[in-house]
Amino acid sequence: MLGSMMGGFLANKFGRRITIGTGTFISSVGVALCIVSAKPDEIMVRRVIFLVAKFVQGNGIGQIIVAVQTYVSEVTPPRLRGPVMALIPLATLTGQLIGAAVIASMAGNFTKWAIVIPLASQLAFMIPPAITAFILPESPVHLLEKKRTAGAEKALKRLSRGGADISAMAEAIQTSMASSTHQGTYADCFKAKERPRTLIVLLAFASPQLWGITLLANASYFMQVRKNPP
Numbered sequence: 001m002l003g004s005m006m007g008g009f010l011a012n013k014f015g016r017r018i019t020i021g022t023g024t025f026i027s028s029v030g031v032a033l034c035i036v037s038a039k040p041d042e043i044m045v046r047r048v049i050f051l052v053a054k055f056v057q058g059n060g061i062g063q064i065i066v067a068v069q070t071y072v073s074e075v076t077p078p079r080l081r082g083p084v085m086a087l088i089p090l091a092t093l094t095g096q097l098i099g100a101a102v103i104a105s106m107a108g109n110f111t112k113w114a115i116v117i118p119l120a121s122q123l124a125f126m127i128p129p130a131i132t133a134f135i136l137p138e139s140p141v142h143l144l145e146k147k148r149t150a151g152a153e154k155a156l157k158r159l160s161r162g163g164a165d166i167s168a169m170a171e172a173i174q175t176s177m178a179s180s181t182h183q184g185t186y187a188d189c190f191k192a193k194e195r196p197r198t199l200i201v202l203l204a205f206a207s208p209q210l211w212g213i214t215l216l217a218n219a220s221y222f223m224q225v226r227k228n229p230p
Contacts, residue, residue, distance in 0.1 A: 007066030011142075026057075026063065071136075074142075138151065140155045143155060
């Protein structure tokens with residue numbers, strides 16, 4: 001929750017690219033702390049460091065998710081927004097599958113590397129968002145909100161096919177922004193007109209939990225416990 005709120009603030013204030021980059025850096029710090037948590041001899045110290053590490057990492061991931069969703073909604077054609085957004089749960093499950101495979105590969109290892117290697121493997125997932133934040137053009141919507149018309153047109157040129165009327169696209173975005181001056185509240189999301197959309201979004205984000213994604217995330221642990229009961 002805190003990461004999402006911070007991500008929303010940063011994305012609005014400084015841009016989507018910077019938010020993705022900042023979230024990646026914070027997540028990397030969290031992973032580094034996870035690795036360090038395996039060093040102390042005292043178990044309570046390890047637990048405290050690991051708890052702090054997961055808190056830091058979760059905040060970074062929250063920033064990335066908010067910035068990516070915002071960016072996709074602003075640059076993707078309407079007919080593709082649904083399918084692109086649907087890739088988020090798929091990517092989550094893919095990451096969990098890779099994590100389970102890494103843990104399974106350490107099943108017969110009883111050294112400290114059995115902990116360090118799975119934790120360190122998370123750094124590999126920091127590479128794609130870092131590269132994305134570096135090469136991605138800033139959102140034209142954000143640039144126009146900041147009155148940076150030249151930068152917005154340059155970004156639209158990179159995001160559009162050759163021959164597109166960039167000036168017309170920028171004007172269309174500005175017109176859409178001008179017609180959306182109302183600053184809504186959370187209560188507005190549940191009014192009669194907006195309630196169906198809100199419920200659809202809530203269902204979409206709750207559905208991975210209803211499918212048992214949390215249980216699947218810990219499937220490798222349960223299987224190992226079942227195989228080697230204490």
